[in-house]
Every structure is written in C-alpha cells, then in structure tokens.
Amino acid sequence: MSDRFVLVLAGGRGERFWPWSRPDRPKQLLPLARDGRTLLAATLARAARLASSERIVVLTAADLCEAVTKECPPGVRVIGEPVARNTAAAIGAAAALFARESAESSFAVLPSDHLIDDIDAFTADFERAFDVAARDPVLLTFGIPATSPETNFGYIRRGTKLGERLFRVAEFAEKPDAERANAWLADGEHSWNSGMFVWRSRVFLDALAAGRPRLAAPLRAMRWDDGDAGFTRALAGVFPALEKISVDYAVLENAPNALVLEAAFDWDDLGSWGAWARRQPRDSNGNVRFGEAVAIDCRDCIVVGEGGTAAALGLRDMIVVHVNGATLTCPTAASQDVRRVSDAVREGRRE
C-alpha cells in the first residue's frame, strides 16, 4: 500500500456539455455526480480509498489549477501542465514523478470526468489491480462490460483468460461504426476501454520508451528539487516539445504485456447531455426537468434552466439547455454533436 499512488487526469475541456461546460469550467468541474458533487470531487473520493492524500496527484491545465484545488481534500497535490499534451505525456510525467518518490511505486490512472457509484466494488477491483501490477510487469487496463453498441468508446478485445475477469489484451480497437459496434456487442469478446489503468511507474516508463522513445527520454531525463513546484518548472522545460498522443496509441496498442480486468463496478462516461439525462428522474411525460425548467406539451425532452428559465413548448425528444447565459437546443439524438456548437461559438462562427 505504501508504494501506491493515484494520478487523476483533470485537464480535459469536456465541450459536449456546452453551454454548461465552458473552457474555464469543464465537465469534471460540473456538479454531475450524486449529491451535487462535481465529477472531480467524486473521483477524488474514490482515489482516497486507494492512496493517502499526499500520494494523490491531480494533473490539470495550468489555468484550471485554482478551480481544481477547490475540489481537492487537504494534502492532495495539484500540478498544472504548461500545455496540453494528451495522455501519454501526462501519464509519463506522473510516472517519472512517482518513480523518483519510490522506485517500486505503482499508480492508478483515473479520468476525472466519469461517474462511478459503487465505491466498494471500485476499491476492491483496484486493490486487485495493484496486487497484479506488484506481482507482474504488466500494463493493466480496466474494461467495462459492453451493454450497448456505443460508437463513442474505444474497445478492447479480450484474449487468453488469466483469472476471474482478468484477460490478456488481444487488441485495442478504435471507436467503431454502428455495424461494428453491434457485432462487438454480440460477439462477447469486447469491452469498452475505460481509460483507467494500474501499473508500476517503471514498467510504464519502459513501455513508453519502447513505444515512443522520443516521448519517454525527456521525461526520464527531468531533474528537479523543491518538490512539486520544481517538478512543475521541469515540466515547463520539456512538455511543449512532446508529441501529442494518447496513451492507447503510444503505449498500449503494441505492448505485449497489456492485461484487461473487467470491472465489477458501474461506470458511465457521461459523454453527452443525453447520457446525463438517462440517470435523471423523468416526469409522467418522460421529460427530464432540471432547475428553472418549464415543459408544456412536451414528451421525452431534457429541459435545463440554470440562472434563468428554460421553456419548451410542444417538443418531442429534444434537448433545451439554458445555462451560463447561453442556450443550446438540439434533438436528443444529436447530443453527441454538441461539440460542433462549442467549436463554432469559440471560433465566432454562426453557421
């Protein structure tokens, strides 16, 4: 236990929740978890089951450090990335940090914007993952049993069974089209790639060096004093030149030692307004109404009014969100495309 660390990744911008999410308040900082907590706060509560607070590190964007710190229990370390460089660089940097603090350290990687309610099952699975990682030089990924033909997740094809819910990874597969997603749901060999991992720091750095040597070398060569402040300065020296690539592409796809543990806990990536609404209570007309929401002659709609009234009249299967002084309206089926709106707004386009 003493060598166990947790890395919480909190640098995302979560634009599919526009206009609730904004660049300065991305999805992980929205009160989308139970009891009105932010997803980040709920993630940190899970992290606290796995490591003491000084061994929990939150990596986020430099401009989000203040907001992120407000969500953290005392002692948790918040480190700002000087620039965003995707997950391979972020996890590699954390591996270098943890490896210096304990040569035999291992760490869990937790995205900060997913929803998991069964904290006991979560804790038990991660305990087991840490045990596996301590015993063998493996890259352990968490797979989520697929329950629907999602086209917005990466998938993992399971290989040889090594134990209860534990398999070698046969293949990492990118987001599929609808036909392939249905086939993968049916074949019983595929899991969703949750983006949660457990591994030893040195095992990860070796795998990064094998997959992306030019990414691993500068991270391994970093030297610093003065604790996290010094580490942050060291990051500023190397990060801008690093390749922007996900850990899946840079490390896992070609790693011979990747395992997948099928999660025994619930999981939802809350990837859209539609996904959020599936967890909300509905009125007798099937509408989700949240905040100052008026729905007249509406069925199966999502109406959200925060800081002002959102009124929907005569709609079917639509999303109406009024929040942060802006409005989004789209069919529920288009909620995965909301990023196109936030892109347009950021870029000042009207159409």
Next chain:
Amino acid sequence: MSDRFVLVLAGGRGERFWPWSRPDRPKQLLPLARDGRTLLAATLARAARLASSERIVVLTAADLCEAVTKECPPGVRVIGEPVARNTAAAIGAAAALFARESAESSFAVLPSDHLIDDIDAFTADFERAFDVAARDPVLLTFGIPATSPETNFGYIRRGTKLGERLFRVAEFAEKPDAERANAWLADGEHSWNSGMFVWRSRVFLDALAAGRPRLAAPLRAMRWDDGDAGFTRALAGVFPALEKISVDYAVLENAPNALVLEAAFDWDDLGSWGAWARRQPRDSNGNVRFGEAVAIDCRDCIVVGEGGTAAALGLRDMIVVHVNGATLTCPTAASQDVRRVSDAVREGRRE
C-alpha cells in the same frame, strides 16, 4: 383638423413575445418596427401625421407610464390607467376627455403594437375617415383586406357599399376556426378587424351609453380640474368599478351606425414570433438568425440570441429565443401558443 385627437392604446402586455416581452416591457416597447424603433414610437410617428402633439394621448398602465413616456415626442400626453379595464372603458374615458376639450372633437384610436409601413397611405385613409366622421354620426372601423385564413383575428363582414372601400358593417364576427376562416377568405365579404377606429367623441359616448349604459354613465359624470393630473385622479375614482369588456362587444356589435373602411395601407399585428420572422431576412437555409444566434444543420428556424448565445443544432421549423436571461423553444407552428408559457412562468408552474 383643429378638433382632431388621437388616442394611442398602450396598455397591453403582449405576452406572445415571451421571453422578449415581459410585464414591464410589453410588445409595444420592443424594437420590432423598422430602423429598430419600438412599435409604440412608430405608432406615435403615424399619430403625429393626424394631430398636434398636445392632442395625442397615450393611455397605458400606470406602471408603464415612465417607459412609455420615453418613447413619446415632446408634448404628447401619457395617462396611466389605475387598473386595466379593456378597450371599452379606455376609449370611453378618452372620449370624455376629448369631449371636454372640444365639444365637436373627433379622435382616432390606434393600437400601439401593430406594424404599418406606408405612412402616406395611412395618413390619407385616416384623413378620409375623419372627414366621414365629421360629416356623419358614424362609428368608423378600419378593415384590413384578408390575405390568409387567420384564426387569430376578429373579422368584419361588409354590407352595403357607400363609397370607394367604404361599407356599412353587416356583422362583427369573432375569431373563427380554420374552416370558417377559409370560407371567409374565399367569400370576398370579410375583412380583418384591425382595432383602429375614428369617430366623434360624443357619437362614441352616445353609442357606449346605448350599448353599456353602466359603463358610459360614470365616465360621462367625471369632473376634474388640473388638467391630465386631475383627469387621472378622476379615472382612479371610477375605473375600478367599470366592466372589463372590449369595445367590439360593448359598442360595435350592436351599433346601427358602424362603417368599415378597407385600409389601403399595409398592416401586420405581429402577433407571434412566427409573424415577426416572416418580415426578417433569411439565410440560405431559410433560417432567421438575430443577434448572437448559431444555427448548425438547421432549416427554416428562427434563432434569436440577445444578451447571450442561442445555439440550434439539427432543427427544422423551430423557434429558439434566448433573451432577457430566459429561453423559449417551440415549433414555429406553436408560436401562437407562447402565451401559455408566459402564463406558466408568471404563475410559477413548470408544466
């Protein structure tokens, strides 16, 4: 000309433009006329063609006097009704006011929330109406040639022709259902009732006394000194007890001396967001975009963003209005029902 007055009725709440219109800023105070003027300001510009400013009286709600006065040219008189009592009482009070100022006065009644662009044709028609009213003891109403089967207007069936575009009224008809509206459009005998009138003050008071004696008597019995301030105090004494009834029901329906002059000018009552949008330019996808409006994959939509962004994604024939810190979304076809939303919001209902 010296005995001609104009009464502008500006007490309505115009709730079908919610959330743009609010109780403290009803439709007549919205910049819906050309050149960004309010409908009230445009109405007053027309009134100025018919009478000098000290003979133009605006009747409005007491709480709207300040906002209304800001729209008025110098000298125009603004009088606040102590309570709203519909058009029969308002016009009757004005008739009593004008009759005292000139025994032979006549006046035009102009709603303040309609759109009329051809001010020369308007002026010519009203000049003619004043001439007719000066010559004969008639109640002259303005009919609008029906061009579509509107179900939101009252209609006038034309009787004997008395002159070019001038007829006796055969019948005032209430808002029809769609079938009847189509029949009336086809029969060539019906005009829309515009709510604009011209008559002598005493002729109107006589007609009111014939139709609603208990409404006319207290208005005729009013005595006051100290100009409009005294008149306002006198109104406060009698208005609360008066019947709430429209001038159409109280006076015109049973009047033997009602005439209709078919207007030669354009007219739009701008009764809904849809009516407003018909006058706005559309983009190549048929969308009306106004203010901070984003429309992606949309066709034939109305998107309005004032004081914040309104974003529509993947919509057809929908209205999305974000203004005054609130949002309305409905199918364009439902824009006549927006009053149901403003009612619900005012009453604190959510559904």
